[in-house]
Amino acid sequence: MNLEELVGDPLFQLNFILWQAQPLPVGMPFSIRALLNEAGYSVHSIALNLSLRPHLRADVEKKGVAAQHSASPDVILKKRLAELYVLAEAKTSSFSTSSSSASQARTFLLLQGDNLVEALGLAVGTQATGIVTYLMKSDQCAQMRNTLESLTKELKDGGFTCNEHCCLGLKAEPGIVKVVVETSDAKLLGLSESGEVKVYEADPETDPRPLYFIPFDPDVEQSSEEAAYAREALEQRVQSELIAAIGKVTPPTNIQLVADELLEKATWGMYRLWKSGDTRRHLRTRINEFVSKTLTDKVLVSDGRRCIQIASAEEKDEIIGILMRTKPESWRGAGAQLSFDELAENAEKPKGHA
Numbered sequence: 001m002n003l004e005e006l007v008g009d010p011l012f013q014l015n016f017i018l019w020q021a022q023p024l025p026v027g028m029p030f031s032i033r034a035l036l037n038e039a040g041y042s043v044h045s046i047a048l049n050l051s052l053r054p055h056l057r058a059d060v061e062k063k064g065v066a067a068q069h070s071a072s073p074d075v076i077l078k079k080r081l082a083e084l085y086v087l088a089e090a091k092t093s094s095f096s097t098s099s100s101s102a103s104q105a106r107t108f109l110l111l112q113g114d115n116l117v118e119a120l121g122l123a124v125g126t127q128a129t130g131i132v133t134y135l136m137k138s139d140q141c142a143q144m145r146n147t148l149e150s151l152t153k154e155l156k157d158g159g160f161t162c163n164e165h166c167c168l169g170l171k172a173e174p175g176i177v178k179v180v181v182e183t184s185d186a187k188l189l190g191l192s193e194s195g196e197v198k199v200y201e202a203d204p205e206t207d208p209r210p211l212y213f214i215p216f217d218p219d220v221e222q223s224s225e226e227a228a229y230a231r232e233a234l235e236q237r238v239q240s241e242l243i244a245a246i247g248k249v250t251p252p253t254n255i256q257l258v259a260d261e262l263l264e265k266a267t268w269g270m271y272r273l274w275k276s277g278d279t280r281r282h283l284r285t286r287i288n289e290f291v292s293k294t295l296t297d298k299v300l301v302s303d304g305r306r307c308i309q310i311a312s313a314e315e316k317d318e319i320i321g322i323l324m325r326t327k328p329e330s331w332r333g334a335g336a337q338l339s340f341d342e343l344a345e346n347a348e349k350p351k352g353h354a
Contacts, residue, residue: 011220095147
């Protein structure tokens with residue numbers, strides 16, 4: 001995919017928000033200006049489910065407002081030394097007030113004040129402020145702003161108080177990505193610049209996808225081709241981390257396999273901020289399935305814990321060789337363990353169903 005295609009891809013947009021919200025190491029094959037980090041923001045959480053308070057939920061239902069009882073922003077950012085939270089959502093395109101995405105947007109707008117404090121689990125009495133921010137291709141932002149204005153008016157006319165909102169646009173040129181931000185939105189977020197701000201630059205042939213913090217997210221809607229690429233990228237990272245862990249030990253020994261630790265390393269520290277319980281469970285299951293199937297006679301399961309048994313240096317080399325020869329696509333092969341999609345589907349079925 002070229003940059004023009006990538007800036008409209010939700011997984012790129014998700015990782016773009018993560019890149020923007022923290023200082024990045026020197027030596028990357030591309031240059032990123034972390035505009036949000038410059039303004040004092042860091043990543044608070046990823047896919048955290050936020051619920052409306054019961055009395056607000058009842059009021060919403062009573063007035064016939066089409067809002068969800070709860071919603072999960074792609075990323076929540078927090079401003080340093082302030083209780084200011086940005087509920088950031090990446091979208092392929094804008095949407096109308098009658099779309100299903102609008103009900104999610106209403107929930108984001110309603111999650112303000114004490115509702116936001118309770119949803120985030122903050123101390124009672126905390127004065128928290130929320131800003132709803134959508135990220136999408138810049139040519140979609142005008143319609144998105146119109147939709148957010150209409151939704152805000154609708155809610156305020158119904159007697160509700162709303163978060164403020166804004167939209168950040170992504171514009172691609174050969175080897176360059178710019179954030180397009182209105183002056184009022186820059187002021188709202190506390191950004192130092194507005195207009196078209198260059199935040200990414202690299203050789204036009206450079207593919208940024210190998211350096212995603214989150215190379216695969218089963219909750220993100222992608223084309224089948226992109227989803228397959230993303231799954232394999234995460235699988236390769238996990239595989240590499242497992243090989244590295246085995247390579248460090250001195251036999252005879254047992255290595256306790258902790259899927260959460262492998263995923264934390266594979267996502268460069270972002271997994272601990274990933275709050276979607278279903279997604280985390282699916283990813284953990286995926287890894288445990290892979291190890292058990294690939295190293296059938298080397299894995300000991302006791303009290304729900306998996307250990308890889310390594311009796312000798314020769315066996316250590318054998319295990320590493322097996323892992324190195326296992327291709328990520330074979331994780332989804334016939335007779336192998338389930339795919340992410342299949343795991344997600346089966347997780348929804350009651351036990352005992354095929």
